[in-house]
Each structure stands twice: as C-alpha cells, then as structure tokens.
Amino acid sequence: MPKFLTPFVTALLIGVAAASAAHDTHVETSPVASESLTLSGSVQTPVVLSLADLEGFPPQQVGEVEIICQSGANRGNKENLRGVLLKDVLERAGLAAASPREFRRMAVIAKATDDYQVVFSWAEIFNSSAGDGIIVYFRKNGLPLGNEEGRIALISTRDTLTGPRNVKWLSEIEVRLVAK
Numbered sequence: 096m097p098k099f100l101t102p103f104v105t106a107l108l109i110g111v112a113a114a115s116a117a118h119d120t121h122v123e124t125s126p127v128a129s130e131s132l133t134l135s136g137s138v139q140t141p142v143v144l145s146l147a148d149l150e151g152f153p154p155q156q157v158g159e160v161e162i163i164c165q166s167g168a169n170r171g172n173k174e175n176l177r178g179v180l181l182k183d184v185l186e187r188a189g190l191a192a193a194s195p196r197e198f199r200r201m202a203v204i205a206k207a208t209d210d211y212q213v214v215f216s217w218a219e220i221f222n223s224s225a226g227d228g229i230i231v232y233f234r235k236n237g238l239p240l241g242n243e244e245g246r247i248a249l250i251s252t253r254d255t256l257t258g259p260r261n262v263k264w265l266s267e268i269e270v271r272l273v274a275k
Contacts, residue, residue: 126207128245129208129264130146130247131146132247135268137192137270138270139191140188142187144187149178152179155178155180156176157175157176159173160174160176160252163258165259170258173235174236176234177234178233180229181215181220185270199217200273200275201271201273202270203220203269206262206267207266213251225251230249230252231247232250245263245264247264247266249261250262
C-alpha cells in the first residue's frame with residue numbers, strides 16, 4: 096500500500112471498486128427514485144435540496160457522454176443532460192474544515208437509494224479540471240429523469256471510464272474528513 100493512502104482511504108477505494116463492479120453488472124430494477132438531495136457530514140449547513148432548488152443553480156448542459164463500464168465495454172450514450180456542478184451544490188452547504196489543510200483530506204461520497212456509492216476527493220472537485228465535469232443532473236432531452244435513473248443522478252463526464260461514477264437514484268452527498 097502506498098504511504099499516502101491511509102487505511103480509511105484504502106477501505107473507501109476497495110468498497111467503491113466492489114460496488115462499481117456490482118453496479119456495472121446488476122440487474123436493472125428501479126430502486127426508489129429520490130425527489131431530493133441531502134448534503135451531510137463535514138458541511139457548515141446540512142441541507143436538503145429539492146428538484147426545484149437544483150433548478151435554481153447555474154445550469155450545466157452536457158451534449159453527449161459515452162458510458163464506458165469498468166471492463167471497458169461501451170454501454171451506450173447519455174445525451175442532452177441538464178444539471179448543475181457538484182462543486183456548486185457543495186458550496187451551497189459550505190465545507191466545514193478547521194484549517195485550509197483539512198480540505199485536502201476530504202472525501203465526497205455520492206450515495207444512491209440502491210446503496211451504490213462513489214468517492215471523489217476535494218482536490219478532484221475543486222482543484223482540477225475534473226470538477227468542471229462532475230454533474231448532478233435531473234433532465235435528459237428536456238424532460239425530467241424517469242424512474243430508470245431516479246429523478247436525480249450524477250456523472251463524472253471527464254472520467255475515462257464514465258460508468259463506474261454514474262450514480263443513478265442519487266439521494267445523498269456526504270462529506271467526510273479522512274483520518275490522519
């Protein structure tokens with residue numbers, strides 16, 4: 096294990112990899128669609144955002160994203176997505192850190208109603224171009240998302256393998272401070 100990976104981060108990554116593999120191969124059933132997005136954990140103000148609240152953020156449009164699963168297989172495309180940047184949503188709640196250095200130890204976990212979870216680092220979201228492609232979306236082709244995606248979803252459009260961090264049925268964003 097590389098020195099920079101703490102046991103906590105390693106456990107998170109292993110859990111995400113296992114969940115990702117299951118997500119890529121799970122039987123397509125429709126878990127409970129979420130009508131809101133909860134922000135919790137190391138935030139200044141925990142909040143629950145409705146679809147109407149999300150519509151009030153600066154909009155982001157995504158023309159087309161190929162969905163490439165962990166095995167490298169192409170699962171098709173998502174087109175004409177409308178949503179908001181994850182970093183804008185996080186800024187609404189405000190990240191809670193005792194010092195600027197603590198931001199570098201933050202993990203942001205996107206959770207779905209079917210228990211699928213993906214992890215982003217603070218640096219990825221706020222300190223790299225990847226953050227400009229992490230979209231919480233709620234419209235496709237001008238229409239609200241249906242039950243097959245759960246009303247609210249998330250995708251990291253700049254990932255090489257976009258499937259593992261495509262979260263259908265998104266219900267919660269939890270911010271955790273990684274232990275030293």
